[in-house]
Amino acid sequence: MTHQIAVIPGDGIGQEVTPAAVDVLNALDVEFEFVEGEAGDAVKEETGEALPQETRDLAAESDATLFGAAGETAADVILPLREVVGSFANVRPAVSYPGLDAVQPDTDLVFVRENTEGVYSGIESEIADGVTTLTRVITEEASRDIAEFGFDYAEENGYDDVTIAHKANVMRTTDGEFLDAAEAVAEERGADYDTALMDALAMHLIMHPEDYGVIICPNLAGDVLSDLAAGLVGGLGLLPSANVGPDNALFEPVHGSAPDIAGEGVANPSAMILSAAMLLDHLGYDDEGDRVRDAVEAVLDEGPRTPDLGGDASTEDVTQAVLDRL
Amino acid sequence: MTHQIAVIPGDGIGQEVTPAAVDVLNALDVEFEFVEGEAGDAVKEETGEALPQETRDLAAESDATLFGAAGETAADVILPLREVVGSFANVRPAVSYPGLDAVQPDTDLVFVRENTEGVYSGIESEIADGVTTLTRVITEEASRDIAEFGFDYAEENGYDDVTIAHKANVMRTTDGEFLDAAEAVAEERGADYDTALMDALAMHLIMHPEDYGVIICPNLAGDVLSDLAAGLVGGLGLLPSANVGPDNALFEPVHGSAPDIAGEGVANPSAMILSAAMLLDHLGYDDEGDRVRDAVEAVLDEGPRTPDLGGDASTEDVTQAVLDRL
Ligand SMILES: CC(C)[C@H](C(=O)O)[C@@H](O)C(=O)O
Ligand SMILES: CC(C)[C@H](C(=O)O)[C@@H](O)C(=O)O
Numbered sequence: 001m002t003h004q005i006a007v008i009p010g011d012g013i014g015q016e017v018t019p020a021a022v023d024v025l026n027a028l029d030v031e032f033e034f035v036e037g038e039a040g041d042a043v044k045e046e047t048g049e050a051l052p053q054e055t056r057d058l059a060a061e062s063d064a065t066l067f068g069a070a071g072e073t074a075a076d077v078i079l080p081l082r083e084v085v086g087s088f089a090n091v092r093p094a095v096s097y098p099g100l101d102a103v104q105p106d107t108d109l110v111f112v113r114e115n116t117e118g119v120y121s122g123i124e125s126e127i128a129d130g131v132t133t134l135t136r137v138i139t140e141e142a143s144r145d146i147a148e149f150g151f152d153y154a155e156e157n158g159y160d161d162v163t164i165a166h167k168a169n170v171m172r173t174t175d176g177e178f179l180d181a182a183e184a185v186a187e188e189r190g191a192d193y194d195t196a197l198m199d200a201l202a203m204h205l206i207m208h209p210e211d212y213g214v215i216i217c218p219n220l221a222g223d224v225l226s227d228l229a230a231g232l233v234g235g236l237g238l239l240p241s242a243n244v245g246p247d248n249a250l251f252e253p254v255h256g257s258a259p260d261i262a263g264e265g266v267a268n269p270s271a272m273i274l275s276a277a278m279l280l281d282h283l284g285y286d287d288e289g290d291r292v293r294d295a296v297e298a299v300l301d302e303g304p305r306t307p308d309l310g311g312d313a314s315t316e317d318v319t320q321a322v323l324d325r326l
Numbered sequence: 327m328t329h330q331i332a333v334i335p336g337d338g339i340g341q342e343v344t345p346a347a348v349d350v351l352n353a354l355d356v357e358f359e360f361v362e363g364e365a366g367d368a369v370k371e372e373t374g375e376a377l378p379q380e381t382r383d384l385a386a387e388s389d390a391t392l393f394g395a396a397g398e399t400a401a402d403v404i405l406p407l408r409e410v411v412g413s414f415a416n417v418r419p420a421v422s423y424p425g426l427d428a429v430q431p432d433t434d435l436v437f438v439r440e441n442t443e444g445v446y447s448g449i450e451s452e453i454a455d456g457v458t459t460l461t462r463v464i465t466e467e468a469s470r471d472i473a474e475f476g477f478d479y480a481e482e483n484g485y486d487d488v489t490i491a492h493k494a495n496v497m498r499t500t501d502g503e504f505l506d507a508a509e510a511v512a513e514e515r516g517a518d519y520d521t522a523l524m525d526a527l528a529m530h531l532i533m534h535p536e537d538y539g540v541i542i543c544p545n546l547a548g549d550v551l552s553d554l555a556a557g558l559v560g561g562l563g564l565l566p567s568a569n570v571g572p573d574n575a576l577f578e579p580v581h582g583s584a585p586d587i588a589g590e591g592v593a594n595p596s597a598m599i600l601s602a603a604m605l606l607d608h609l610g611y612d613d614e615g616d617r618v619r620d621a622v623e624a625v626l627d628e629g630p631r632t633p634d635l636g637g638d639a640s641t642e643d644v645t646q647a648v649l650d651r652l
Contacts, residue, residue: 206557231532
């Protein structure tokens with residue numbers, strides 16, 4: 001069985017790390033057909049559109065999508081792509097690897113971020129001169145769905161601690177809905193869980209990441225807290241993510257297009273290759289996913305390393321080292 | 327000249343740390359009249375109201391207010407109190423002290439948080455069964471005011487780096503307004519500044535806090551990022567804050583009522599005493615403010631220390647040590 005994978009490198013270092021992930025997938029004993037699509041600043045400059053209809057269609061009809069990064073147009077590309085694949089869950093593991101100089105070396109967290117609403121589904125307007133509003137939306141259905149997903153994920157992946165993040169002391173109705181729905185799911189399942197105000201959680205995660213496992217979050221909270229976790233483990237060059245829907249999914253590094261280092265060939269491909277490992281899991285190739293993760297982990301431990309991790313290796317050197325260990 | 331100070335200890339450790347701050351203020355050569363007011367869970371249980379009208383009036387007519395903490399009713403107490411004193415700016419310094427085992431020992435940050443709008447001024451409703459909305463409000467006026475305040479603060483306190491935090495790539499109209507207004511202020515003043523997406527900023531602050539100084543934030547971003555900074559410097563027991571308006575102000579530790587340790591007499595009074603130091607600055611007693619900060623810093627360095635900092639001293643021991651050094 002051949003799996004069609006949409007490959008959308010995008011801008012900046014997306015162009016450099018996406019081929020690395022494709023090389024790794026090609027080295028495995030799984031049949032893939034890769035079909036490339038365009039998106040981002042460059043295609044917008046040419047065509048006026050950051051996300052052409054062909055690329056949307058490609059993502060919709062493929063078995064899964066690998067996305068690199070986009071520049072200024074990031075929101076115009078990634079938010080519609082997440083929708084095109086029907087992804088309601090954004091899964092962001094943040095793990096510290098031995099040998100790297102992490103701020104907190106005992107971090108093993110997975111953010112399960114609601115991917116469809118909150119301020120992201122917001123309708124905005126300037127209702128008077130200098131007065132603007134955004135309507136934040138939280139529904140019981142989406143909140144239940146992400147909670148079910150989060151508790152399933154924790155169970156399947158052996159995490160004992162599940163935390164529901166919220167700010168229901170201020171956003172009483174909306175985050176109140178999120179919290180109530182998520183707690184109802186936990187209670188129906190008889191699952192253990194904690195709840196945490198997102199501000200206090202930000203502090204505790206930094207001081208004691210080892211106290212947490214899976215963290216179920218509203219959309220913007222998940223955005224901010226997962227980047228925070230990237231800071232704990234050594235930077236965005238390490239964090240993969242999966243956008244998961246009922247029948248389709250998109251995999252992307254948490255990092256952006258990094259215009260400061262784009263074109264130099266020194267971007268860290270780890271986050272992108274680890275995103276490809278999540279794609280393998282998703283398609284049912286868990287063993288291959290583990291093989292890729294083990295190879296990346298070994299290279300992170302022993303080198304070569306790109307400059308973001310204090311080394312002077314190139315993207316290609318690191319990719320080759322991962323390939324050598326598969 | 328005697329200054330009337332409203333003193334509202336509130337719940338939990340608020341009852342323990344507020345007297346410490348009053349003792350410190352009383353030890354200085356400044357005339358204060360302290361008038362106590364009630365607020366929080368306990369008074370709500372008795373009277374049905376977390377923030378009685380007398381307490382509002384007291385805060386409104388005093389020269390400044392010292393507030394401890396509230397429990398479950400925190401939002402019902404602190405949000406109206408911030409409004410009663412007309413505070414549009416919430417100032418939260420986060421500094422690592424030598425000798426403490428901070429996650430990042432080179433942290434010297436000041437969050438200047440917009441204190442009146444964003445999701446905090448939100449009107450919420452359940453518009454259909456299981457469908458809830460919150461209207462987030464951002465105005466040009468409030469955004470300009472907080473930016474002016476932030477740039478003034480940076481200038482007066484010798485901070486070279488000013489960063490405007492936002493999420494305008496998603497909240498294009500509302501955070502777009504915030505960002506445009508703040509950038510316009512910077513440009514009118516000819517001030518140097520940077521802008522940062524709040525998610526990316528969360529990561530960079532953890533890895534490189536030394537790159538930042540004053541951070542001007544929308545309301546919720548300031549809430550989360552300042553707690554994050556508390557995590558970097560050793561916990562909420564250390565962070566004071568000032569809620570500043572044109573003619574009045576309220577000073578409170580960033581921490582809450584800490585029900586887990588309340589009643590044991592071991593709460594760290596540093597955040598509260600440092601809040602009193604900010605009160606001194608605000609009333610024009612900068613030298614006394616510095617004396618208090620120096621005394622707290624010396625005690626943090628040499629002990630005694632409360633359990634949150636790895637010691638076994640009591641609130642009273644620490645307060646006495648601060649008094650001894652004044
Ligand atoms: C580019 C932006 C719209 C996006 C988001 O906010 O979700 C990014 O920060 C991320 O987390 O993937
Ligand atoms: C208690 C709560 C309403 C408050 C806030 O969100 O502002 C608190 O978290 C704080 O930061 O002082």
